Amino acid sequence: MKDKSFSNQIAIENIVIIGSGPAGYTAAIYASRANLQPLLITGFQKGGIAGGQLMTTTFVENFPGFPDGILGPELMDLIKAQAIRWGTQLIEDDAEKVDFNQYPFLIEADGRVIKTHSVIIATGASANKLHLPNEKLFWSRGISACAICDGATPQFSNEELGVVGGGDSACEEAVYLTKYGSHVHLIVRSSSLKASAAMADRVRANPQITVHWKTEVIDAQGSSWLESLLIREIDTKKEKTLKVKGLFYAIGHTPNTELFRGQVECNENGYLITKPGRPETSIEGIFVAGDVSDTEWRQGITAASSGCKAALSAERWLSKHQLTNLIKRDPTEPDQVKTPKEAETTTKQNYKSDSLWQKGSYALRKLYHDSKKPLLVVYTSPSCGPCHVLKPQLKRVLEELNGRVQGIEINIEEDKEVTKQAGVNGTPTVQLFKNKALFNQWKGVKQRSAFKEAILELLKNP
Numbered sequence: 001m002k003d004k005s006f007s008n009q010i011a012i013e014n015i016v017i018i019g020s021g022p023a024g025y026t027a028a029i030y031a032s033r034a035n036l037q038p039l040l041i042t043g044f045q046k047g048g049i050a051g052g053q054l055m056t057t058t059f060v061e062n063f064p065g066f067p068d069g070i071l072g073p074e075l076m077d078l079i080k081a082q083a084i085r086w087g088t089q090l091i092e093d094d095a096e097k098v099d100f101n102q103y104p105f106l107i108e109a110d111g112r113v114i115k116t117h118s119v120i121i122a123t124g125a126s127a128n129k130l131h132l133p134n135e136k137l138f139w140s141r142g143i144s145a146c147a148i149c150d151g152a153t154p155q156f157s158n159e160e161l162g163v164v165g166g167g168d169s170a171c172e173e174a175v176y177l178t179k180y181g182s183h184v185h186l187i188v189r190s191s192s193l194k195a196s197a198a199m200a201d202r203v204r205a206n207p208q209i210t211v212h213w214k215t216e217v218i219d220a221q222g223s224s225w226l227e228s229l230l231i232r233e234i235d236t237k238k239e240k241t242l243k244v245k246g247l248f249y250a251i252g253h254t255p256n257t258e259l260f261r262g263q264v265e266c267n268e269n270g271y272l273i274t275k276p277g278r279p280e281t282s283i284e285g286i287f288v289a290g291d292v293s294d295t296e297w298r299q300g301i302t303a304a305s306s307g308c309k310a311a312l313s314a315e316r317w318l319s320k321h322q323l324t325n326l327i328k329r330d331p332t333e334p335d336q337v338k339t340p341k342e343a344e345t346t347t348k349q350n351y352k353s354d355s356l357w358q359k360g361s362y363a364l365r366k367l368y369h370d371s372k373k374p375l376l377v378v379y380t381s382p383s384c385g386p387c388h389v390l391k392p393q394l395k396r397v398l399e400e401l402n403g404r405v406q407g408i409e410i411n412i413e414e415d416k417e418v419t420k421q422a423g424v425n426g427t428p429t430v431q432l433f434k435n436k437a438l439f440n441q442w443k444g445v446k447q448r449s450a451f452k453e454a455i456l457e458l459l460k461n462p
């Protein structure tokens with residue numbers, strides 16, 4: 001073994017898929033139906049969230065099979081369920097380290113070292129930031145990289161908002177934000193939009209959107225919340241202040257390939273290089289799917305299609321080299337999957353003082369005043385993909401703690417008043433209370449262990 005930090009080895013896998021976007025899960029469907037019993041590392045925080053980029057959008061209108069469109073997170077839930085139904089095993093964590101210089105290949109995730117005969121890299125791409133001087137100060141206090149996730153936050157309601165970027169995402173976000181803000185300023189560096197004609201038309205036709213051409217954002221200003229932007233006209237260098245309470249980044253993505261640099265061949269922008277039109281990389285046995293190597297198409301369906309190609313190629317390569325350890329399944333036809341159901345909002349009629357998980361401000365108010373147990377309150381919005389990822393993790397923590405703590409879900413769109421009172425300004429936000437006192441607050445998706453450790457600490461000190 002070259003690297004001593006790789007320890008805790010286990011038996012050799014047929015195939016490990018890294019990434020759980022449309023590319024990764026489609027590869028998993030094909031690989032599991034070929035009886036390869038794939039292991040899929042979903043990703044957690046390093047390169048976006050589990051489920052990938054479609055978890056950050058509302059309606060996907062162009063994925064075949066859904067004539068009325070489908071919410072991005074719902075689509076990803078369905079593709080995931082299909083992969084699991086055929087026997088894909090999930091590791092809900094990031095791949096932390098890989099060693100493709102030796103064979104079998106080594107991957108470290110979830111505190112384990114995995115040995116595998118083949119790998120499909122499907123780590124997609126992550127949103128770019130502007131790196132403004134005050135960006136950190138106002139991150140989640142007005143600045144966001146996901147309008148779809150955070151747009152419904154009460155602080156943005158009926159306020160002027162900014163979106164930076166000129167492509168499809170920027171236009172989609174600008175149009176979407178007009179549902180919440182009083183006016184949207186789209187700040188574009190060039191003199192034209194890169195977005196598709198249909199999307200650009202929607203922006204031009206919307207009187208609630210002003211486009212600031214050839215303009216760049218210099219910095220963000222405010223006190224405890226973003227209040228304005230310093231913007232500059234690129235040609236004249238004239239600076240001015242634009243009063244907005246929100247700034248949403250839509251300035252493209254960077255491929256999540258840091259983990260593989262120096263091992264798998266990348267182009268100058270970090271995209272993995274494959275054989276033209278094929279999923280094979282510079283290393284035999286390592287295959288690629290989706291946006292991580294796609295500099296041109298970057299769509300859900302193209303990612304899914306490349307996941308299919310990668311899995312079929314990997315299967316052929318494994319059998320050619322007689323490396324496959326086929327798993328015999330009984331029965332051959334797996335059980336049907338059950339689609340996860342949304343929790344019902346708690347009312348006076350269905351409220352239960354000892355329920356593990358309830359929804360809405362009625363349950364929160366009752367438990368806040370009456371319960372002696374710690375309360376884990378998660379603030380979500382219906383279109384927030386990260387919330388989708390986090391909720392089942394939180395429910396698992398509550399189950400593991402056998403009812404010693406209770407959970408409440410607050411939809412920030414339905415319960416605006418309670419959200420404002422709680423000082424919540426983005427989703428997902430999780431607050432941990434006991435005896436009416438706030439002990440912890442987390443923003444964004446965190447590891448299950450972070451919540452569990454904080455709750456156990458609280459339970460130790462009654």
Ligand SMILES: Cc1cc2nc3c(=O)[nH]c(=O)nc-3n(C[C@H](O)[C@H](O)[C@H](O)COP(=O)(O)OP(=O)(O)OC[C@H]3O[C@@H](n4cnc5c(N)ncnc54)[C@H](O)[C@@H]3O)c2cc1C
Nearest residue numbers: 019020021023043047052053095123124290291298299300
């Ligand atoms: C706002 C928005 C709207 C969009 N709307 C549409 C649309 O309507 N229709 C459409 O077809 N396309 C749309 N797209 C594009 C589409 O989402 C992408 O093309 C597609 O998701 C790419 O799929 P992927 O599987 O290659 O990667 P991604 O979806 O980016 O998924 C990558 C996965 O890799 C994981 N990962 C990253 N690093 C690691 C690591 N170290 N270890 C383990 N896992 C890791 C991530 O957690 C993630 O699960 C949209 C994109 C955005 C941003």
